[in-house]
Amino acid sequence: MTITATDSNAADWSLWQKVLFRFFIIYFTFQMAPWTWLDNTIPGLHYLTEYYYRAIDWLMDIFNTALFHFNKTTIVNNGSGDTSLNWEEMLTYLSLAVMGCILWSVLDRKQKNYTKANYWLRTFLRYFLIINCISYGISKLYALQMPFPNQSQLATPLGDFLPMRLSWMFIGSSTPYQMFSGIMEIITGLLLLHRKTITLGLLVGIAVFTNVMILNLSYDIPVKLFSIHLVIYFLYLLANDGKRLLYFFVFNRPTTHNVLHHISFSKKWMRMTRIVLKLFFIAIFVGWPFYQKREFYRSVNKEVNSKPIRSGVYDVIIYAVNRDTIPALVTDTLRWRDIIFEKGGIGSVGSTDTSFRQRYRRGYFNFVPDTAHKTMSFKKLQSDTHFIYNFRYELPDSNTVRLWGKRANDSLFVVLKKSNRHFQLTERQFHWISEANR
Numbered sequence: 001m002t003i004t005a006t007d008s009n010a011a012d013w014s015l016w017q018k019v020l021f022r023f024f025i026i027y028f029t030f031q032m033a034p035w036t037w038l039d040n041t042i043p044g045l046h047y048l049t050e051y052y053y054r055a056i057d058w059l060m061d062i063f064n065t066a067l068f069h070f071n072k073t074t075i076v077n078n079g080s081g082d083t084s085l086n087w088e089e090m091l092t093y094l095s096l097a098v099m100g101c102i103l104w105s106v107l108d109r110k111q112k113n114y115t116k117a118n119y120w121l122r123t124f125l126r127y128f129l130i131i132n133c134i135s136y137g138i139s140k141l142y143a144l145q146m147p148f149p150n151q152s153q154l155a156t157p158l159g160d161f162l163p164m165r166l167s168w169m170f171i172g173s174s175t176p177y178q179m180f181s182g183i184m185e186i187i188t189g190l191l192l193l194h195r196k197t198i199t200l201g202l203l204v205g206i207a208v209f210t211n212v213m214i215l216n217l218s219y220d221i222p223v224k225l226f227s228i229h230l231v232i233y234f235l236y237l238l239a240n241d242g243k244r245l246l247y248f249f250v251f252n253r254p255t256t257h258n259v260l261h262h263i264s265f266s267k268k269w270m271r272m273t274r275i276v277l278k279l280f281f282i283a284i285f286v287g288w289p290f291y292q293k294r295e296f297y298r299s300v301n302k303e304v305n306s307k308p309i310r311s312g313v314y315d316v317i318i319y320a321v322n323r324d325t326i327p328a329l330v331t332d333t334l335r336w337r338d339i340i341f342e343k344g345g346i347g348s349v350g351s352t353d354t355s356f357r358q359r360y361r362r363g364y365f366n367f368v369p370d371t372a373h374k375t376m377s378f379k380k381l382q383s384d385t386h387f388i389y390n391f392r393y394e395l396p397d398s399n400t401v402r403l404w405g406k407r408a409n410d411s412l413f414v415v416l417k418k419s420n421r422h423f424q425l426t427e428r429q430f431h432w433i434s435e436a437n438r
Helices: 015-032 045-068 084-107 115-141 163-172 175-193 195-218 224-240 242-249 268-301
Strands: 312-321 338-342 346-349 357-359 362-370 375-379 389-397 400-407 410-418
Touching (some): 015 115, 045 084, 115 195, 115 268
Antiparallel strands (some): 312 410, 362 375
């Protein structure tokens, strides 16, 4: 097996180059953890990688006790990638990389260069980027990562949203824009698959994912650490080809073609193995995600109304507690102002009633209707087994819902009337000629 390299990479490296490489290969390897990529693909593999996770947890606890002192008692799995646990993990990897770099530099002072090791580091970085480009790109291609704002979100005052949710809805409100973003990420991943288009893929990718990183930083989206690392990976790969790119883009000087990623195999079985492994990678990390996301897209678009209640916005006409009608006062934050029933058995109520899952001054819930017994039960989360409200319902006409139930020891009677409220954001307007500033 022969790795082709440019003269600058094949020659003796300077001390700073060797030290930086030692640091980066340790740190990037921990961050990528390539031995865990197939955890969810090969049955039983997670039993082996479980020992790795336990070792990392052990090291993190040691470093946290000695240096970081993060309080991990409040951490929950809520989708954030910037929790104190994530910061503790990153700082642990940085500490291991620094210590490993120092020890390696002492023990391996006579090494002239790390051309072959750098080739394999670049290869793993490239495939790690491909996996994430394709994964995120497909989600955006099917408009799944940022769904179009639902009616509950449309009914929420703009000023109540946090910047992260606002940015999510900004992108989700335009399916073509989200699809374009996904297509660019997919193109980046596909360009990185082929050696001849790697440089183009890196240039496209650095533009695409720098924009993603800036969005995360500007709108407080909790994927900051991960997006920063993706950009660093792109920069590292580009830096390896920095001299050639500077000659071409900055100094307007002739340069050579890129041979950084070229590798030749002397035996046929090696060449065949390489092709088989690449096809396997494409099937697992490109083809399979396309299939999964397509099926998920179909299931999402098959969601129907939870009969017999039609989805939509319902104004609360009567709200009576213990037969005492509560007037609709602006200052009363506990009285229900409106209820929104969405497709798929989810909904929200315009109230700060903490019986519901509070988000942006609305109470969210899941509901389960029983048409046989004419009952409707509310719960905070889909996975909950405990219902927070159990109502009997009546439908005098297609636009009216009457609910009877109890809240703690109080009886509750609610009359809902379907609203004709229209949200202009759902119109998907587009004008080549605009006589007014919309």
